[in-house]
Amino acid sequence: MNDVSSQAPRPDAVRDLSEALAAQQAAGPSSADALAQRFLARVQRDIDEQVDLRVQQQLATWKAANPGTWLSQRDRAQQAKEVMLGSLGIGVPLTIGAGIFGGIWGIVIVWVGLIIINVAWARRS
Numbered sequence: 001m002n003d004v005s006s007q008a009p010r011p012d013a014v015r016d017l018s019e020a021l022a023a024q025q026a027a028g029p030s031s032a033d034a035l036a037q038r039f040l041a042r043v044q045r046d047i048d049e050q051v052d053l054r055v056q057q058q059l060a061t062w063k064a065a066n067p068g069t070w071l072s073q074r075d076r077a078q079q080a081k082e083v084m085l086g087s088l089g090i091g092v093p094l095t096i097g098a099g100i101f102g103g104i105w106g107i108v109i110v111w112v113g114l115i116i117i118n119v120a121w122a123r124r125s
Contacts, residue, residue, distance in 0.1 A: 016042060083121050087114050 017039065024035045091114050098106030 010046070013042065013046065080122075083118065087118055090114070 020035050020039060024032060091110065094110045094114075095107055098110045102109065
């Protein structure tokens with residue numbers, strides 16, 4: 001359930017409300033609107049803080065569960081470079097072997113396979 005709202009009220013909020021009620025009783029009914037506005041502003045600020053905290057917690061949990069989706073632009077560029085160099089590193093010996101044993105069709109099959117792998121990797125990101 002909601003961990004944030006199941007906690008006891010914050011002591012400073014209770015104190016502020018008590019002080020505001022005491023001030024309103026001393027000032028009379030004319031200050032009721034100002035008291036209500038200050039109280040509602042405080043409640044809204046507290047709710048916003050709790051929502052922000054909850055969003056940050058959920059985002060941190062999601063980032064931990066999905067680490068690859070939060071890569072920086074530099075990390076993505078580094079990965080792209082590694083895939084490109086890896087494809088070339090694998091492609092050259094495979095091309096030689098395919099040329100020797102499979103002729104032109106072996107070379108075509110090797111490079112079509114490498115293209116498919118690179119396109120699949122690029123679409124993943």
